[in-house]
Amino acid sequence: MIGPHRRHPLWLAYLLHRLSGLALALFLPAHFWVLSLALTDPDQLDQFLRFADNPLVKVAEFGLVFLLAVHFFGGLRLLALEFLPWSQRQKSLAAGAIAGAFLISGTFLLRAI
Amino acid sequence: MLGIRLYMAQRLSAMVMGPLVLGHLAVMIYAIQGGLSSAEILGRTKGSIPWFLFYGAFVLAVSVHAAIGLRVILHEVTGLKDRLLEVFTWGAMALLIMTGARAVLAVTLL
Amino acid sequence: MRYTGFRERANRCAVSGNEKTMDVSVWRGSGDEGAYESFQVPAQDNQTVLDVVSYIQQELDPSLTYRYACRVGMCGSCAMMVNGQPRWTCRTHVKKVLNGDRLTVGPLRNLPVIRDLAADMDPFFEKWIRAGGVHKPGRSRDDAIQQVRPEDPGRVEANKAIECINCAVCYAACDTVAGNPDYLGPAALQRAWTLYNDVKVTDRAAVLASVTGPGGCTNCHSQGSCTRFCPNELDPLSSIAGLKRAAARSFFGGKS
Numbered sequence: 001m002i003g004p005h006r007r008h009p010l011w012l013a014y015l016l017h018r019l020s021g022l023a024l025a026l027f028l029p030a031h032f033w034v035l036s037l038a039l040t041d042p043d044q045l046d047q048f049l050r051f052a053d054n055p056l057v058k059v060a061e062f063g064l065v066f067l068l069a070v071h072f073f074g075g076l077r078l079l080a081l082e083f084l085p086w087s088q089r090q091k092s093l094a095a096g097a098i099a100g101a102f103l104i105s106g107t108f109l110l111r112a113i
Numbered sequence: 114m115l116g117i118r119l120y121m122a123q124r125l126s127a128m129v130m131g132p133l134v135l136g137h138l139a140v141m142i143y144a145i146q147g148g149l150s151s152a153e154i155l156g157r158t159k160g161s162i163p164w165f166l167f168y169g170a171f172v173l174a175v176s177v178h179a180a181i182g183l184r185v186i187l188h189e190v191t192g193l194k195d196r197l198l199e200v201f202t203w204g205a206m207a208l209l210i211m212t213g214a215r216a217v218l219a220v221t222l223l
Numbered sequence: 224m225r226y227t228g229f230r231e232r233a234n235r236c237a238v239s240g241n242e243k244t245m246d247v248s249v250w251r252g253s254g255d256e257g258a259y260e261s262f263q264v265p266a267q268d269n270q271t272v273l274d275v276v277s278y279i280q281q282e283l284d285p286s287l288t289y290r291y292a293c294r295v296g297m298c299g300s301c302a303m304m305v306n307g308q309p310r311w312t313c314r315t316h317v318k319k320v321l322n323g324d325r326l327t328v329g330p331l332r333n334l335p336v337i338r339d340l341a342a343d344m345d346p347f348f349e350k351w352i353r354a355g356g357v358h359k360p361g362r363s364r365d366d367a368i369q370q371v372r373p374e375d376p377g378r379v380e381a382n383k384a385i386e387c388i389n390c391a392v393c394y395a396a397c398d399t400v401a402g403n404p405d406y407l408g409p410a411a412l413q414r415a416w417t418l419y420n421d422v423k424v425t426d427r428a429a430v431l432a433s434v435t436g437p438g439g440c441t442n443c444h445s446q447g448s449c450t451r452f453c454p455n456e457l458d459p460l461s462s463i464a465g466l467k468r469a470a471a472r473s474f475f476g477g478k479s
Binding site: 010014083086 | 304306307308309332395396398444445446447448451452460461464465467468471
């Protein structure tokens with residue numbers, strides 16, 4: 001529940017970073033399993049990749065690329081916050097991270113469809 | 114539940130992954146056009162030492178990074194700590210490294 | 224003269240005239256038990272949340288337990304959750320936080336409740352001490368007084384946080400504290416950063432060691448609620464980032 005003590009940009013940036021990180025960590029084993037099909041069962045891998053041509057799957061992939069990009073840019077912001085000289089522009093940087101993630105995942109989606 | 118060593122491991126693995134994620138995003142955007150096929154993917158990666166090193170490093174870094182991240186979430190959400198939390202952290206890391214190594218070998222071995 | 228009970232006086236107050244009232248929900252209970260109780264309080268042009276709480280205790284229910292001392296934002300004892308957000312109640316105007324005609328006041332979050340609106344501050348101050356917040360002098364009374372140059376970069380950094388009044392608003396706002404009971408919290412860590420930059424502190428490595436353990440600065444997720452809600456407009460978020468930088472430097476064998 002996002003109570004009043006949480007309604008501010010940096011807390012929301014934290015939430016996005018945590019949820020995207022969690023989702024990516026849970027996605028990884030599935031990702032690795034599908035790739036290892038190349039060794040164990042190439043036919044099944046091709047079957048899976050054909051299934052991935054489905055527009056709905058493309059949208060899901062867009063979601064995954066967004067998660068990766070937003071965790072990447074958000075992580076860069078945190079590394080800068082922790083290891084570079086202090087900057088007061090944390091809100092702008094957090095907004096920039098989301099904008100960057102949309103740019104990258106949007107480019108991916110446009111090329112995918 | 115994050116001492117200085119795990120903290121540094123997570124931040125350093127993040128720094129290692131910076132360029133790797135950028136590369137991975139670029140490959141995805143490049144490769145997705147026209148759909149994917151196993152022939153296309155494997156044609157690029159089979160027997161390639163650069164791709165083996167690229168994704169090998171990626172798997173190691175992400176395993177360390179994700180295991181520590183999951184550890185923090187698990188502790189803060191469920192209160193799990195001490196021995197069980199250690200077992201979870203190292204178990205998650207080992208699982209990710211093993212499944213990841215298998216995937217890297219599957220797409221880069223000749 | 225007939226003795227007039229609190230409730231009786233309050234009722235007379237409420238029914239006499241057409242003055243506007245506010246619906247104030249106040250947490251009642253101790254420990255983990257309790258519920259919100261509603262009070263009708265006359266609305267004034269100028270009043271603070273602490274005035275409202277005091278009115279309830281003085282006019283409506285003398286058993287209401289709460290804590291305050293200075294009423295001018297210096298002592299740090301009157302912080303409460305006001306409409307779900309931690310605030311210093313003596314300097315929070317009702318007009319600024321009133322939600323329609325409703326106001327909700329509860330004890331500070333992340334701390335045990337003694338009773339009603341009085342939170343138990345012991346864990347907060349224990350962590351303050353655990354983070355090295357007690358001054359350990361490097362000189363004795365026989366030594367000359369240490370000269371401190373105000374323009375020294377370390378002094379400038381240390382000065383940023385010395386206005387902390389220990390109100391625990393940052394501690395109540397922090398979700399890392401909520402999820403991780405061992406986490407020292409923003410106030411104690413900011414204090415450690417102040418000491419780390421203080422030339423009068425001789426053992427900087429000891430300060431750093433006390434804030435890099437399992438409950439230390441490395442647990443901070445940079446949510447920034449501490450800085451966002453600090454009533455004195457201090458910036459614990461940047462102090463903790465400073466500690467992380469120092470910790471990382473010393474991890475690689477750099478001098479602390």
